[in-house]
Structures are given as C-alpha cells and as structure tokens.
Amino acid sequence: xxxxxxxxxxxxxxxxxxxxxxxAMLSQRRVVTLVNxxxxxxxxxxxxxxxxxxxxxxxxLYLSAALTLGLKVALLPWLLHRLIRRLGVYWDTEPLxxxxxxxxxxxxxxxxxxxLAQPIxxxxxxxxxxxxxxxxxxxxxxFLMMITRRKAMSQVVGFLSMENGVFFGAMSASYGMPMVVExxxxxxxxxxxxxLGVFFFQIRERFESLDxxxxxxxxxxx
Amino acid sequence: xxxxxLLAFPIAGAALLGLFGAHRRxxxxxxxxxxxxxxxxxxxxxxxxxxxxxxxxxxxxYIDPFNVFLVALTAFVGLTTALFSRPYMRVELEHGRVTVxxxxxxxxxxxxxxFTMLLALTTNNMGLMWVAMEGATLSTVLLVxxxxxxxxxxxxxxxxxxxxxxxxxxxxxxxxxxxxAGKVLxxxxxxxxxxxxxxxxxxxxxxxxxxxxxxxxLIGYGTKVGLVPLHSWLPDAHAEGPTPISAVLxxxxxxxxxxxxxxxxxxxxxxLHSRLPSMMLMGFGLLxxxxxxxxxxxxxxIKRLFAYSSIEHMGIATFAFGxxxxxxxxxxxxxxxxxxxxxxxxxxxxxxxxxxxxxxxxERIRGLITLSPTVGWGLxxxxxxxxxxxxxxxxxxxxxxxxxxxxAQPWATPILLGALAVAxxxxxxxxxxxxxGETNGRRLPHPPALLPVFAHLAIVxxxxxxxxxxxxxxxxxAAHLIGGP
Numbered sequence: 189x190x191x192x193x194x195x196x197x198x199x200x201x202x203x204x205x206x207x208x209x210x211x212a213m214l215s216q217r218r219v220v221t222l223v224n225x226x227x228x229x230x231x232x233x234x235x236x237x238x239x240x241x242x243x244x245x246x247x248x249l250y251l252s253a254a255l256t257l258g259l260k261v262a263l264l265p266w267l268l269h270r271l272i273r274r275l276g277v278y279w280d281t282e283p284l285x286x287x288x289x290x291x292x293x294x295x296x297x298x299x300x301x302x303x304l305a306q307p308i309x310x311x312x313x314x315x316x317x318x319x320x321x322x323x324x325x326x327x328x329x330x331f332l333m334m335i336t337r338r339k340a341m342s343q344v345v346g347f348l349s350m351e352n353g354v355f356f357g358a359m360s361a362s363y364g365m366p367m368v369v370e371x372x373x374x375x376x377x378x379x380x381x382x383x384l385g386v387f388f389f390q391i392r393e394r395f396e397s398l399d400x401x402x403x404x405x406x407x408x409x410x
Numbered sequence: 411x412x413x414x415x416l417l418a419f420p421i422a423g424a425a426l427l428g429l430f431g432a433h434r435r436x437x438x439x440x441x442x443x444x445x446x447x448x449x450x451x452x453x454x455x456x457x458x459x460x461x462x463x464x465x466x467x468x469x470x471x472y473i474d475p476f477n478v479f480l481v482a483l484t485a486f487v488g489l490t491t492a493l494f495s496r497p498y499m500r501v502e503l504e505h506g507r508v509t510v511x512x513x514x515x516x517x518x519x520x521x522x523x524x525f526t527m528l529l530a531l532t533t534n535n536m537g538l539m540w541v542a543m544e545g546a547t548l549s550t551v552l553l554v555x556x557x558x559x560x561x562x563x564x565x566x567x568x569x570x571x572x573x574x575x576x577x578x579x580x581x582x583x584x585x586x587x588x589x590x591a592g593k594v595l596x597x598x599x600x601x602x603x604x605x606x607x608x609x610x611x612x613x614x615x616x617x618x619x620x621x622x623x624x625x626x627x628l629i630g631y632g633t634k635v636g637l638v639p640l641h642s643w644l645p646d647a648h649a650e651g652p653t654p655i656s657a658v659l660x661x662x663x664x665x666x667x668x669x670x671x672x673x674x675x676x677x678x679x680x681x682l683h684s685r686l687p688s689m690m691l692m693g694f695g696l697l698x699x700x701x702x703x704x705x706x707x708x709x710x711x712i713k714r715l716f717a718y719s720s721i722e723h724m725g726i727a728t729f730a731f732g733x734x735x736x737x738x739x740x741x742x743x744x745x746x747x748x749x750x751x752x753x754x755x756x757x758x759x760x761x762x763x764x765x766x767x768x769x770x771x772x773e774r775i776r777g778l779i780t781l782s783p784t785v786g787w788g789l790x791x792x793x794x795x796x797x798x799x800x801x802x803x804x805x806x807x808x809x810x811x812x813x814x815x816x817x818a819q820p821w822a823t824p825i826l827l828g829a830l831a832v833a834x835x836x837x838x839x840x841x842x843x844x845x846x847g848e849t850n851g852r853r854l855p856h857p858p859a860l861l862p863v864f865a866h867l868a869i870v871x872x873x874x875x876x877x878x879x880x881x882x883x884x885x886x887x888a889a890h891l892i893g894g895p
Binding site for chain 1 (some may be wrong): 457468510535537538544545548551552556558559560563567570571574575579581582585586588589592601602616617619622854
C-alpha cells in the first residue's frame with residue numbers, strides 16, 4: 189500500500205480496534221463484560237462514522253453517528269445490562285469449542301475474509317483494503333461466536349455484533365446506507381432486542397434457566 | 411391512494427387491536443380490517459390493470475404485475491385466515507391454551523405481520539424490503555411462542571436466531587448491491603437502492619461484486635423461504651405456533667421471501683451474463699424438493715408433515731425460477747399462487763382436526779369423516795390438491811414445470827418426478843387413515859369456519875381448469891420481467 193492520508197490511517201486504526209474487540213468477545217465468558225465490549229464496538233463505530241463525516245462533509249453521516257451513539261453505545265447496552273441483572277445471568281458456561289481452538293478458527297476466518305473482500309475493495313469508494321476485509325471478519329467472527337456459545341444472552345450479543353460488522357461494511361464501502369434504510373435497520377434492531385427481552389422472560393419462566401440445553405427437545409421425532 | 415390505504419389499514423389495525431385486542435369482538439374487528447385491506451389491494455390491482463406499472467411515493471414504491479398479484483393473494487389469504495382464526499382461537503381460549511391477554515398480542519401482531527409483508531412486496535427500495543422482511547420475523551416470533559410450551563419456546567428461539575442470522579447476511583448482500591450501484595448511479599444517491607434504477611443499469615454493474623451479493627442475498631432470504639439446508643426453523647415454527655399462524659407463514663411469508671430472492675436474481679443475472687444465479691436456484695430448489703419429500707415420511711405431527719410439504723413446494727417453485735424462460739416462470743408464479751391457497755386451506759382443516767382429536771399426533775387423529783364430514787373432506791381434498799392430482803391447479807403448475815424441465819434441463823426431470831412420487835405416497839398414506847377409520851374425536855364448543863377452506867379449494871380447482879385472462883396476462887408480464895433464457 190502506498191501513501192495513506194491521516195484520515196485513512198485513523199479509519200484503519202478504527203477497523204483494527206473493531207477486529208480486536210471481536211476477538212476479545214470471542215474469548216470472553218463473562219456476560220457483563222461481553223455487553224461492555226459490545227458497547228465499545230459501538231463507540232469505535234461512532235468514531236469511524238464521525239471521521240468519515242468529517243472527511244466527506246456528508247450531513248447524513250453525522251446523523252448516522254448520533255444514531256449509532258444513542259442506540260449501540262447507550263440504549264442497547266443499558267437494556268442488556270438491565271436484562272442481565274433482572275435475570276441474574278452473569279457467566280456463560282464453557283463454550284462448545286475451547287478458547288484457544290476458537291481463536292485459531294477465528295484467525296482462519298480473518299484470512300478468508302480478506303480474500304473475500306478483495307473484489308469489493310476494488311469498487312469501494314472510501315476504503316482501504318483492510319476496512320472492508322475487517323468488516324467481513326467481524327461479521328463472520330460474530331457468527332462463530334453464535335455457533336460456539338450455549339447461553340442465549342451471549343448468542344444475542346453475537347447477533348448484535350454481527351450487525352455492527354455489516355454496518356461498518358456499509359460505512360467503509362459506500363459512506364453508509366440511505367438514511368431511511370439506516371433508520372429502519374436501527375428500528376428493527378431495537379425492536380428485536382425488546383422482543384428478545386420478553387422472550388427471555390418466557391424462557392426463564394418455563395425453565396428457570398437461560399441455558400439453551402433445555403431447548404433441545406425438538407429433534408426430529410423418530 | 412390505494413397503496414396508502416393498503417398499508418394504512420393493517421398498521422392502524424395493529425395499533426387498534428393492541429388497544430382493544432382483548433375485547434370479545436376483537437376477532438371480528440381483525441377480520442373487518444383484513445377485509446378492508448383486501449378491498450384496497452383489489453383497488454390497487456384494478457389500477458395496475460388500467461394504467462400499467464405504478465411508481466409512487468417519491469419512487470419508494472413500485473407496483474408491477476409481479477408484485478400486484480402477490481399483494482392481492484396476500485390480502486386475500488390474510489382475510490380468509492382471519493375468518494378461520496375467529497372460531498379457532500375461541501376454541502383455544504376455552505381449552506385454556508391461551509389467555510385473553512395473549513389474544514390481544516395475537517391480534518395486534520397478526521395485523522403487524524400483514525403490514526410488513528405488504529410493505530416488503532410493494533416497496534421499490536431493496537433496503538426497505540430488508541427492513542420489512544426483518545419486521546416480518548420479529549412480529550411472528552412472539553406468535554410462534556404464543557402457547558408458552560417448552561417446545562414452542564424452542565421453536566421461537568430457533569426461528570429468531572436462524573432467520574436473524576440469515577437476514578443479517580441479506581443485509582450484507584443489500585449493501586454490496588448498493589456499493590456496486592453507487593459506482594454507476596452516483597454514490598450519494600438515494601436512488602442506488604431503488605429496484606427500478608438498479609434494473610435500468612443492471613448490465614453495467616460490476617459482476618464479481620454482484621455475484622457475491624447474490625450469494626449473501628440468497629442465503630439470507632433463502633433461509634426464510636425454507637430452502638434446504640437452511641430450513642430447520644420452518645417445521646418447528648409451523649408445528650408449535652397457533653394454526654392460523656402456520657397458515658400465513660406457509661401460505662404467505664414463504665412467498666414473500668421467494669419474491670425477494672427473485673427480484674435479486676433479476677438484477678444479478680442482468681449483470682453477470684452467466685447462469686450462476688440460475689444454477690444456484692436450481693440446485694437449492696432441487697435439494698429442497700428431494701430432501702423434504704424424504705423427510706416427510708418420518709413425521710408424526712400433522713403440522714410438521716405439511717410444513718415439510720411446504721419446503722418441497724417452495725423448492726419446486728425455486729427450481730422453476732432457476733430454469734427461467736416464459737413457461738417456467740409462468741408455472742412458478744402459478745405454483746406460488748395455488749400452493750399458497752391449498753396449503754393454507756390444509757392448515758385450516760388440520761388445525762380443526764387437531765382440536766377435535768386433542769393432539770397433533772397423526773396416529774391419534776382418526777375417522778374425521780364420521781365425526782365431521784366437512785373437515786374430513788376438506789383435509790382429503792386439500793391433500794389431493796397439494797399432491798398434484800388433476801384437475802386441481804397444483805397439477806397444472808407442476809405439469810408445466812415438468813414440461814419446461816424436460817425441455818431445458820432434462821437431467822432434472824426424473825429427480826423431480828421421483829421426489830413428487832415419494833411425497834405423494836408419504837402424504838397420502840398418512841392422511842388416508844386420519845380421514846377414514848374409527849373416530850375418536852370430540853365436539854368443539856364453536857363450529858369451525860370451513861368456508862375459507864372450500865373457497866380456497868374452489869379457486870385452486872378453477873385455476874386448474876381455467877385461468878382468467880387478466881390473471882394469465884399478469885403472470886405472462888411477470889414471467890417476462892423475470893426473464894431467463
């Protein structure tokens with residue numbers, strides 16, 4: 189890569205931070221910390237959006253940054269913390285694949301993502317190669333986290349982190365989506381978390397635990 | 411105007427039923443709102459017939475023959491399901507499976523679900539379509555878990571997570587589409603996600619990115635279509651939720667998701683100049699048909715049985731869209747219509763049958779014909795119709811698809827025929843003893859609403875014998891739009 193402007197370097201740093209946070213999530217078993225890591229991802233995302241807004245002078249990006257800040261740094265983590273306190277789930281059990289194994293798989297995923305991102309990068313209007321590649325990695329790492337975790341709460345944080353990755357991809361490849369779509373996506377995410385809150389209480393009421401072990405009765409009836 | 415009403419009725423209905431959904435007359439209100447939606451849909455369809463394609467609301471909405479017939483179908487099945495659900499949910503209330511408070515949730519979410527589907531169908535914005543599809547998942551999660559049984563909670567969780575992950579992939583695909591379009595249409599434009607604009611420039615879009623976008627979109631929306639191997643949420647959600655919800659999930663949501671896939675395919679195929687999207691659709695479709703028809707045999711729950719049959723039929727339609735061309739597209743659209751009508755009518759009768767027997771387990775449902783001839787005949791006729799017995803409409807569409815396959819993809823014909831035969835034997839051998847044989851049922855406190863069942867079957871029968879010219883015209887126009895070789 190040749191010369192990068194300061195803005196690009198800063199954007200790359202944001203991307204690197206996001207990836208780091210994704211790996212931190214992958215190894216973290218304490219649910220409260222997981223939510224905090226998610227909030228930090230949101231903060232980095234806000235910073236990246238502001239950076240882009242400042243560089244391009246796009247008005248709607250400031251709005252989008254404010255939306256990210258309000259939703260992903262403040263509201264959603266607050267809701268999740270409240271849920272954790274009221275449900276009393278603080279720890280996830282041992283993941284299905286141990287931490288070092290998960291990390292190794294994660295590394296392979298990152299390499300794969302960069303290969304996948306190559307054609308997009310050629311087309312992207314803003315990004316350096318790393319930004320798009322990292323967006324794809326964040327999505328797939330979150331996916332990996334959802335597969336390997338047992339507790340419903342960790343799966344949800346994984347799901348939200350996946351949405352962060354998609355959002356960052358949109359941001360770095362094309363200055364975000366049109367505002368109406370971004371608002372709609374934000375609404376869906378918010379409603380999704382609220383629905384999940386209701387849902388968790390239903391699961392708890394029924395099983396007195398949020399371990400997804402209980403949700404394995406519906407195998408094919410043989 | 412018609413469009414505004416079409417979207418306003420269900421969203422206002424959701425708010426209204428959120429307030430008064432626990433009222434004794436709420437089921438009637440639900441049906442009345444669905445009727446109003448249907449009338450708006452008919453008016454919209456009439457306008458499209460008169461004036462051709464419509465581009466409304468600052469180009470955010472686009473109505474053409476492809477979606478207007480799905481809008482009409484969605485509103486129609488929405489109404490008949492509301493009529494069916496009126497006595498059905500009352501019986502569930504008296505059997506103590508739901509409470510009055512949950513009925514309020516049920517009615518409000520029912521209308522919200524209709525709204526999201528109609529929005530997904532009518533919008534011209536691929537991003538809004540995604541938002542609406544996700545909204546459709548969210549509004550039905552709590553409906554699947556309405557009974558709060560452990561199984562229904564599991565089904566709801568699976569539904570939420572699988573469709574949620576799937577739909578996140580679709581969002582990524584949508585973004586890739588936006589990136590590619592931004593290059594051509596100007597990156598800051600609001601227009602770069604509008605389907606009509608994308609369609610106009612589709613030959614200039616960067617092929618590699620679009621191919622990647624299609625993979626993500628197909629996995630995302632394909633999860634909601636229930637394509638194998640992404641189908642595992644579907645039988646659970648259908649079996650554990652209340653029957654009216656199974657009917658609309660199977661009859662409507664799957665169609666809407668397939669619609670989203672086909673819209674994406676039109677764009678991508680235009681850009682790619684290759685058969686990759688077609689091959690992928692055919693592959694997924696064929697795999698779904700074959701696996702679903704085999705898995706049918708292992709089912710013991712009546713609603714799971716027909717859920718697998720839905721996977722099979724969606725596979726057939728997907729395969730036909732993959733083949734492309736005038737005949738196959740026409741047949742696929744017809745197949746979507748008749749499958750939706752037949753399958754929802756089957757769920758109606760299966761729901762009543764399960765209520766009468768007090769279980770969904772097929773070995774304990776017996777002798778429907780003696781206890782309630784109409785339910786028995788409804789189930790029998792519906793099953794025959796879905797199995798493709800002439801003269802029902804499913805026969806016509808499957809026949810057309812097989813003919814087209816013989817022509818374009820001869821290798822696939824024996825596979826399709828074999829799977830259809832396996833499914834026929836599987837379903838028929840399970841339905842026959844349920845309808846005939848010794849009875850063990852009980853009387854229900856509310857007489858079942860069977861008018862929707864026979865109305866649906868009558869339309870399916872009619873479509874098998876005679877397709878009205880304007881409908882054929884829609885199908886032809888839509889088939890032309892979807893294109894293919």
